[in-house]
Amino acid sequence: MRQTQDRSRTVLVVEDDPTINQALHDRLTAEGFTVARAFDGPTALQQAEHLVPDVVVLDLMLPGLDGLEVCRRLQAHSPVPILMLTARTDETDILVGLAAGADDYVTKPFRMREVVARVRSLLRRVDRAAEMADARVPLMVVGDLEVDRAARRIRVADDDVHLTPLEFDLLVALAEEPGTVRGRDALMTQVWGWADAHGTRTLDSHVRALRAKIGARRVRTVHGVGYALEVAR
Missing domain, CATH: 3.40.50.2300 (Response regulator)
Structure with a gap:
């Protein structure tokens, strides 16, 4: 099949x-x-x-x-x-x-x-x-960060920010539970569909790229565990 x-x-x-x-x-x-x-x-x-x-x-x-x-x-x-x-x-x-x-x-x-x-x-x-776009998932708002899952667009402090497809999916995974630490394996499985030792480098690289675009303070690292999306104050 x-x-x-x-x-x-x-x-x-x-x-x-x-x-x-x-x-x-x-x-x-x-x-x-x-x-x-x-x-x-x-x-x-x-x-x-x-x-x-x-x-x-x-x-x-x-x-x-x-x-x-x-x-x-x-x-x-x-x-x-x-x-x-x-x-x-x-x-x-x-x-x-x-x-x-x-x-x-x-x-x-x-x-x-x-x-x-x-x-x-x-x-x-x-x-x-x-499938997510077809479902017309509503807008996600985390502080001054807006994530439109249907249109696959984000705005940070009213400014449009361009993300690659995987950066967007990673942000969505973090935004689903703002402030909550998402484990590395869980993020890899949800975003990439697999989790292994090689994947940790892939995840870390994408987190760095995401931070460069939306602001380093928005993504918190919990060493040995994973990452969390913080609500900007």
Whole structure:
């Protein structure tokens, strides 16, 4: 059943290494996805415009146009879930990728089953967001922070703030219980659909990015436990 459902989902693989590109194509195809491929930045943008993929698996180091710029342009044109592939393990580099609009990342070398799991997780999140929008969930207000779940828009002190899809979902998860500490595993499960050791870095990176946009004081860290959304005073 899962492969039948996935067959209608298109994954665009953007990777300049022919061996890795082919391996990703073969594994994702075997898992039931329709897979398109690109080996450089400009071709990736052309493919995305033509195919309108459901998920993009995007390497950062690309010829013609680097992955960060591809990510920015994709999200500016038509937001799409992006799984970033990177050989860089420095947290600053990862944060730059997330700030450009990537939803999640996998560091090289990676296991194919991990890539597949992350792709499916991103698709589940998109499906949940669509269901939420259809339900016309009312506006959430936490102090001077307004979260419109149906329109997927937020305002902070009457100013519109742009969040990536995952940053928005993370904020919603925190705003559901303002002032209450949400455990790390609970947040990972609700927002990403999974929780593991790798996920803690993903969560921390997105919290940092969220703080940079809505104000550091709004998200409180409880070390060893999780995070809480504070009511601005």
